[in-house]
Amino acid sequence: MPIVAGTRPVKGKCRIMLIKSKFFTPKTKAEWISRDHLSLLDECSIRDANLTVLHAPAGYGKTTLVAQQLQQSELDYVWLTLDVHDNHPARFWRYFIAAFQKLAPGVGEFAQQKLREGQFSSIDDIVSSLVNDLIERSGSRPGVLVLDDFHLITDPDIVLGVQHCVRYLPESFHILIVSRTEINVSRQRYGERPVRVYAFSDLKLTATQIQLMLCKRFAEAVGEHVAEAVFNLTDGWVVGVQLLCMQLSSVEHLQSHINSIANSPARLPEQVVGYFIREVINDLEPWEQSSLLSLGLLPKLSIDLCQNVLGGTVDYGSLLQRLESKALLTATEDRHTELRFHDLFRNVLLELAQQRLPAEAIVQVQHRAIQYLQQYDGLEAAFYYAIEIQQWSEACDCLQSMLLSYRRQGDFLRVSECVERLPNDYIESSLSILIHYCWSLANLGHFQLMHLFLDKGSLIVESMHARLPLDQWSLEDKELVVEFMTTVALAQRLSGYLGSEYSQALWGFARQIDYPRLSKVNLEQGMDAFLLGELDRAAILFERSMDCAVNDKEPYALMVAVSFFYLTALQTGQLQSAMAKLELMQQWLGVTHEHQHEFVSAMVVDFCLAGLRYELGLPIDRERLQRQLSLLTGAHANHHMKWLSLDFYTKLCMKDADYPAAAESLQKLIELDRSARFRIRMGAPSLSALTAELAMHTGDRVAVNQWARSLEHSESPMISYDQVPDRLLLARAYYYLGVYEKAYHLAEELFGLCVSHQRNGHALMASCISLASYLALQGDVVVDEKVDRIVRLIQQTQFHRYIDELMQAFPVLCSISELASSRVTAPPHTDLVAVDTDVKSVMEPLSLREREVLRAAAQGLSNGDIADRLYISINTVKTHLKKIYGKIEVSNRTQALRKAHLLGILEEFD
Known part of the structure; x- marks a missing residue:
């Protein structure tokens, strides 16, 4: 109609x-x-x-x-x-x-x-x-x-x-x-x-248009930074630009004027304020004018926020609708249901509010707004609003709760950016903020600035010593100081200093103050030992850290300790004992799972267990790992955990010849890129080296050759241990490209370096590359010494899966019968289970259902998978396993499977 x-x-x-x-x-x-x-x-x-x-x-x-x-x-x-x-x-x-x-x-x-x-x-x-x-x-x-x-x-x-x-x-x-x-x-x-x-x-004007306008106004060149500053201040408001320039004679005066306004928003030019009052405020109804100044104090505008923060009987829905109809408001960038004033209009309102409203009323409104944002929009929104209105104490309160989450996610750049929004006085007076800031600076490589703020932290700790004797410290103070000393230890490691003196001092201080939570202290000592090549001591310390983390219910410390314990086992070759320990961790985490970080810790443990099964040649449920990987990379694990999981999954895909999946996983690693310092700590190859390894599998000789040449140019005369992972792949690349002599000499050099650092896994790889290259150079002449060296390393390290992979990578090794049979003849490790030959005759026999559960466990199935296969509950599976452990006198699954193999129980129903 x-x-x-x-x-x-x-x-x-x-x-x-x-x-x-x-x-x-x-x-x-x-x-x-x-x-x-x-x-x-x-x-x-x-x-x-x-x-x-x-x-x-x-x-x-x-x-x-x-x-x-x-x-x-x-x-x-x-x-x-x-x-x-x-x-x-x-x-x-x-x-x-x-x-x-x-x-x-x-x-x-x-x-x-x-x-x-x-x-x-x-x-x-x-x-x-x-x-x-x-x-x-x-x-x-x-x-x-x-x-x-x-x-x-x-x-x-x-x-x-x-x-x-x-x-x-x-x-x-x-x-x-x-x-x-x-x-x-x-x-x-x-x-x-x-x-x-x-x-x-x-x-509204763009920065470029403002630059041209200012050039005409002052008849001189105007820099882009000046035009950008004017644009940010005026939001492209034409009259705002003109009023800013009024009564100014040069660009230099304009720049000074802008700086003074930026330092004190209340110093807007009188003509800007006057124009706004004359053309905007006076055009509103009286009841709208009375509410307008309070609205200007808020970071954004919505009916719910206005009612909760400002209260009163004002119909805020009608008021916001009328202001929007006058084009004074615009939608926020993240939520189109919320509005905000244009920047310059809001600055004018803030100035008028400071002139016309009592100071106590302004602070009260701003405080309620911060509380509202904390409750409904999160700490980050509250923090940035507190920074905007220069409420530094409330900004610090929000920030201290935010920083730990950022740090755990490995988002060190955001930590640094947030802290640097505070005045130095507030940074230097808060030990908690200093710790997070120094941690981020260390990981970003800003060592000079980091040491400057660490000195400030030392002054805070000294004042704490002077103020109270140690026996009167609160647990919170003790935790802060231990965390600070831990940060100093990290800073020393990342600055290139390798020594255990500081971690020993940390241990002594923790004992002196009777510090109850020793997971972090043991973890720091373990990291020092790991980097110094003292792997046996590192393994003990990481194991202690895991136990302390379990007792103290610190899942985040457990994540880090588990990952380094796993890395240590990969280097020493003590895979079965490591797997037994991690299975205990898995059982504990399977019982708790109360918090998000415990859930993430459980996934990290699962990945490390899968890695150990991979090294031992046991079957792995890759689909389950892929599901966990999707969860882990989106959860609150930090960069280190995500990097470790993606690195392992990439290698697993390459082993299974699933090269598209490997390429996809590698791309995620690249997107998760991290400083080389952490790859050194993990003993893992660089991303470029992993890319070259994938190229070897897919037959891309050009890419392999380009990577090898780039690494040759950056090669130093002396190879430090942190370069070994990349150099091992370089030796493999030489062999792949047919440059056997270079492959042989580099592998021999790496073998000696790995043995001296007790890195038996890398030593095994270097020894195999050396032997394959030697055979390629000398024909069928077999050197017994080199073969014995490899067999001995396989038996010592339990890296049985290396035989299959190395023979695939170096086909010439297939002709050596000693290597082909080494997996069969490798003596079983009985350090976990002492087997009595008469045990079987007196052992209580297993029921049929218990045998089915044990057989499924031997096939590498988890408790959940066993339950699905046998159509029983997970609790029933756990009950059967406990009965099995009791009957064959063991304490965990790994020991049960080992003893079942030795007693021939599994063979009886194969």
Whole structure:
């Protein structure tokens, strides 16, 4: 049903004198910058649409933009500037018709006559008469009517009449409306032809346009940084830029002016504040003005936030809707249901609030806003708001809760960025913030700055010593100081200092203060031992750290300790004992799982157990690992854990010849890129080396050759142990490329270095590369010494899966019978289970169901998988396993499987 224009009768004669100046086109200013990207008035656009609307707050250059483009065009146009007196229907339509008569002489004469005489029964008749005349006079040359300041027209009948006119306006005529308030331009109101709308976001100046404008204003070059600073301050508000430059004589003065405003937002120029009051605030209703200053104190605007923080009886929904209609608000970037003031408007409101509201009231509103953000939007939103309003103490409170989470995720850059938003005084007075900050600086490689702040932390610790004797310290203080000393130990390691003196001092201090949580202390000592090559001591310390983490319920410390315990086992070859220990950890985590970090710890343990099974040649459920990997990389594990899991999964995919999956996993590793320091700590090859290894598997000789050459150029005369993983892959690359002599000599050098550091896994790899290269050079001449060396390492390290992989990588080794049979002849390790040959004869026999459970466990199935296979519950599986452990006198699954093999129990039902 078409919308009918107003039916209110126009009574009485309308004898008014039209003011000629209302039809004058405004002049443009000399320093105005053309915005050619906004083609408001090209002929094609005008013919395609009946109506163009520009709406934006005061000072966005709407009028000037339209006037400039009209003067530069060849269009016929008429300008009509409206005012509050034109809100009377008879007066408005006299001016409206007179404007069209300037475009098409003779139109509307009948309507004008009836208006003067007051003989029209309704506005609909007036509009219909005018439109009919326009249709008759429609020609080939388009004409444009500009209605400036249309926001002053609030009479509903006038608005309906304009809509009615637009709906039926012939193509050769076009209406352009300029308004400070938003206009509803739905098709139901204005017809089927498109309506072009330009809002403040289209009209605001860009930094480049501001730079050109300032160059014209000061007649000198203006740097991009100055223009960018002006843009950030004004948000592209045209009048804001002009007012900032008022009474300034040079770019240097402008830069100084901007700096003073940035340091103190309350120092906005008086002319900016005055313009805002005159053109914006005074245009609002009194009740809106009284609420506006309080709204300016808030970081964003929503009905719920306003009601919770400001309270009162104000209808905030209506108020926000009205402010938005005046284009004073815009949607926030992250949530379109929330609004915010334009930046400069909000700065003005903040200044006015400081002038007109009591200081206590401002602080109270800001404090409630921070509490609201903490509860509903999170600590990060509350922190940034506290920083914005310079409430440093509350910002520190939020930050201390945020930093631990960031650090655990390995997001050291964010830690650094957040801390650096605080004044130095607040950083240097908080030991907790100092610890997180120094930790991030260490991992980002900013060692000089890190040591500077560590010195500040030492002063805090000394003052704590002076203030209270150690026996009176709270547990929180003890934890802080231990964490600080741990940070110093990390800083020393990452600065290149390898020594156990500081970790020993940490241990002594922990004993002195009777520190109850020793997982971190043992962990730090273990890391020092790991880097110093003292792997047996490192394994003991990591195991202690795991036990302490279990007792203290510290899943995060457990994650780190487990991963390094696993890495140590890979180097020493003590795989079965490591697997037994990790299975105990798995059982404990399977029982608890109370918190997110315990869940992540359980997945890390599962991955490490899968890695040990992989090294022992036992079957692995790769699909289950892939599901866990998806969870782990999205959970709250830190960079180290994610890197370790992806690294293992990439190698597993390469072993299974699933090269697309390996490439995908490797890409995730690259995206998770991390500083080389942590790859050294993990004893893992670099990402470029892993990429080259995948290229070897896929037959990309060009990529392998390019990587080998790049590593050769960076090669130092002396190889340190942290370079061994990459150098081992380089030796493999030489063999792959047929450069056997280089492969042999490099492998021999690496073998000696690995043996000296007790890295038996790497020593085995180096020894195999050496033997394969030697055979390639010498033919079928077998050197017994080299073969015995490999067999001995296999037996010592339990790296049985190396035989299959190495023979695949180096086919020449397949001809050596000693290697082919080494997996079979390798003596079993009985260090975990002492077997009595008469045990079987006196052992209580296993039931049929217990045998089924044991057989499934021997196939590498988890408790959950066993339950699914046998159609029983997980608790029933655990009950059967406990009975099995009791009958064959062992304490865990690994020992049970070992003893079952030795006693021949499994063979009985194969």
